[in-house]
Amino acid sequence: MSHKIRVGLIYGGRSGEHEVSLQTALAVVKAFDFAKYEVHPYYITKSGEWRQGPQLTGPVESAELLTFEQERGLGAAAALQPIFAAGSVVQGEAGSAAAPLDVVFPLLHGTFGEDGTIQGLLEMAGIAYVGAGVLASAAGMDKVIMKKIFAQEGLPQCAFRHFTRAQWEKDHVFFLMETEIAIGYPCFVKPANLGSSVGVSKARNRDELIAAIETAFRFDRKVIVEEFVEARELEVAVLGNDDPKASVVGEIVSSNEFYDYKAKYVDGKSSMIIPAELPGETADHLRELAVRAFLAIDGAGLSRVDFFMRKSDGQIFINEINTMPGFTPFSMYPLLWSESGKPYRELLDDLIGLALERHASRQKLQYTFDLG
Secondary structure, eight states, X not given: OOSOEEEEEEEEOXXXXXXXXXXXXXXXXXXXXXXXXXXXXXXXXXXXXXEEOOOBOSOOSOGGGGSOTTSOOBOHHHHHHHHHHHHHEEEOGGGOEEEEOSEEEEEOOSTTTSSSHHHHHHHHHTOXXXXXXXXXXXXXXXXXXXHHHHHHHTOOOOOEEEEEHHHHHHOHHHHHHHHHHHTOSSEEEEESBOOTTTTOEEESSHHHHHHHHHHHHTTOSEEEEEEOOOEEEEEEEEEESSSOEEEEEEEEEOSSSSOOHHHXXXXXXXXXXXXXXXXXXXXXXXXXXXXXXXXXXXXXXXXEEEEEEETTTOOEEEEEEESSOOOSTXXXXXXXXXXTTOOHHHHHHHHHHHHHHHHHHHTTSOOOOOOO
């Protein structure tokens, strides 16, 4: 394109990962090449209000400057009208229409951002966007559906059980007994639809299991209970569309008993080892499994795939795929690519290019059928 690429950033959101999204947005804004991109920010408050900020002409110094507290909060329909009306436009001076956006970068983590909802909205509007599509986003967000897809692909996993709030309330004794027989203690209890380890607990007995389940139900209507494995935590970054590539393998050494929200974002004591100390064939196998997982859910753009390697025998289990991983310069995903020879700014360029490539491919599809 001869003009600057016009990028809409959407961040914040009505999610337990709101603050993580703000930090990701700050990092992306600081890294953008403003000689190449025209950046238009859209902030979503914790209550779901949308705030359209002025065009950004350079980096900002703090996440607070991206929340536009002086701007009046709008409903989604009103806030999005300048994007979607008249062929997806950005707002010009005095409310006039400006040039159309080229691509949207949804820097949203968790509910209403990483689960296919914003992706579906952008698909209906016919706008290119960075990252996975509706199906991959929804499947990657729902740990139960994700694990069923991985099972169909033949990817090795830890044992798990799942149930809804309605099922739990109807017969909690049955689900307790089934979990104890099939999974045992200790075990991990998680909301099925959330990331950043929000609402995750480790249970060592029945009382802790009940408390962990009640905690998880605060964040989702569906809970998953997983087998505990004494293991190393390994991660691989994947980049691409139909022909994805995998990064080097990284390892997380948690400051807490497990890699929970505090260990990830609060105490700053967890460490990352990049690349992980592994035999070459083991690293290659992990990279192959990561690409298989990415393709299994029909991923696009970017994903981070997390694994366990059991300490007793080296057995590898896939844990999950994250279709919109943390994206600050200190997050695992960009660090893995930096170690693989792709710096942060170049990674942004690639992701926007992949989004435009995927959108152009989809525009070739026929959506109507003439019976005449």
